[in-house]
Amino acid sequence: KQEVTQIPAALSVPEGENLVLNCSFTDSAIYNLQWFRQDPGKGLTSLLLIQSSQREQTSGRLNASLDKSSGRSTLYIAASQPGDSATYLCAGAEPLNTNAGKSTFGDGTTLTVKP
């Protein structure tokens, strides 16, 4: 059974700092890994999707990497802003020949960027 862990559970940084959020998974046979942002009381907003054959994806100030062999993904946020304050979740999708379509989520890292 896939287990996804995000450490730390909460992180507070001053504005402008570069930061890294961590995501680890127990089964390296994931089909893809997706990072999301969730604001309080809202749904999940997709940030980046990394296919199993890829090693990283970039969007603006965000860069996500995937290392299947070590069971890790990181989300790098450059020049953090107060508007980046939210909970960030990662999710690994099951391989095609198992529970196709099912994604397992971590419990998220709640980020606070102080002005």
Place this chain on the structure above:
Amino acid sequence: GAGVSQTPSNKVTEKGKYVELRCDPISGHTALYWYRQSLGQGPEFLIYFQGTGAADDSGLPNDRFFAVRPEGSVSTLKIQRTERGDSAVYLCASSRTGYTGELFFGEGSRLTVL
């Protein structure tokens, strides 16, 4: 529609009652997923539809939970004889295709069972 739409946004019911939650996915998305999220936790998988059929319902907690997608678009999650432990935010997501698709979530339906 432009995004995944879920109704109602909030539902308060009494223990033992029947509840229906509706999800309208992004137009043209063939895959639809239901997840459940409790406070402080990540979403927990419930069921996945590819077209009209449930491709994976392994996450449904018991037979009080049932979901349908009769025309391959809108889906309804049905909960019978609700219990206080069913209180959570029920999230719906869709993707253009299954397997490799990027998930797009709705705002969720917050269910409170008194």
